[in-house]
Amino acid sequence: MTATALSVSDMVVTFDEFVALNHVSLDVREGESFGIVGESGSGKSTLLRAVAGLNVFESGRLTVAGRSYSGAKRDRDFYRTVQMVFQDPYGSLHPRQTVDRLLLEPLAIHGFTDVDVRIARALDEVGLGSGFRFRYSHQLSGGQRQRIAIARALILEPKILLLDEPTSALDASIQAEILNLLEQARRERGLTFVMVSHDLGVISHMCDRLAVMRKGEVVETFAADALEKREFSADYTRQLLVASEGFRRG
Numbered sequence: 103m104t105a106t107a108l109s110v111s112d113m114v115v116t117f118d119e120f121v122a123l124n125h126v127s128l129d130v131r132e133g134e135s136f137g138i139v140g141e142s143g144s145g146k147s148t149l150l151r152a153v154a155g156l157n158v159f160e161s162g163r164l165t166v167a168g169r170s171y172s173g174a175k176r177d178r179d180f181y182r183t184v185q186m187v188f189q190d191p192y193g194s195l196h197p198r199q200t201v202d203r204l205l206l207e208p209l210a211i212h213g214f215t216d217v218d219v220r221i222a223r224a225l226d227e228v229g230l231g232s233g234f235r236f237r238y239s240h241q242l243s244g245g246q247r248q249r250i251a252i253a254r255a256l257i258l259e260p261k262i263l264l265l266d267e268p269t270s271a272l273d274a275s276i277q278a279e280i281l282n283l284l285e286q287a288r289r290e291r292g293l294t295f296v297m298v299s300h301d302l303g304v305i306s307h308m309c310d311r312l313a314v315m316r317k318g319e320v321v322e323t324f325a326a327d328a329l330e331k332r333e334f335s336a337d338y339t340r341q342l343l344v345a346s347e348g349f350r351r352g
């Protein structure tokens with residue numbers, strides 16, 4: 103049986119009085135690509151951010167690589183194992199920093215010394231090459247910035263990537279390129295993905311299994327094949343499927 107990469111148990115997140123995550127539990131297996139879908143405001147980003155330590159969870163448990171975490175406290179080992187890629191590559195990268203600086207930062211924090219080799223390798227892996235090393239992030243297109251954000255996430259050789267709508271801020275033609283890049287990295291590195299998207303087309307293309315969220319709760323979890331076969335039990339999933347413009351059968 104495949105080991106569990108990441109386990110969320112009974113997680114609760116509130117913002118003032120508002121319950122954004124209401125006792126959410128899910129297990130993601132090693133090497134799996136796990137999707138999280140649901141309408142706007144259902145709690146998808148809150149869940150990923152709570153896993154990453156960007157939102158505090160008040161109760162429940164998070165287990166990653168056999169270690170338990172609570173609240174928003176994460177240690178160095180956590181960030182060597184888990185990295186996150188955000189939706190907006192304009193907001194997530196400092197515009198007045200060079201690519202070199204952006205990639206150097208995580209390496210320096212984690213005490214790597216072979217930085218030149220790692221930066222060159224990371225730029226190659228995301229299809230940009232060393233010519234980009236001394237460009238400023240404000241000189242890059244959205245797709246190029248997202249490649250740098252992915253390089254920055256991969257440079258520490260994590261095992262798990264949290265992907266929060268990683269292509270929805272990009273043009274349609276660029277979206278496919280970035281999804282292919284992510285899929286290639288996953289295959290080559292044996293990564294585990296937890297990917298949030300409002301687009302069931304993207305999720306059915308990228309993921310092995312998915313959870314449907316509604317109003318801060320997980321409605322159901324099933325294998326992505328079920329999307330094609332229409333085999334899910336909750337009426338809500340059917341409604342979501344019909345409402346999703348991105349989902350195309352076949």
Ligand SMILES: Nc1ncnc2c1ncn2[C@@H]1O[C@H](COP(=O)(O)OP(=O)(O)OP(=O)(O)O)[C@@H](O)[C@H]1O
Nearest residue numbers: 117120122140141142143144145146147148149300
């Ligand atoms: N920092 C915050 N402070 C207050 N409320 C928040 C905060 N972050 C999220 N929320 C609220 O929590 C709920 C869930 O938001 P979340 O961003 O997780 O939804 P989502 O499913 O990712 O939506 P979308 O697809 O639009 O990104 C929303 O009602 C949102 O307004």
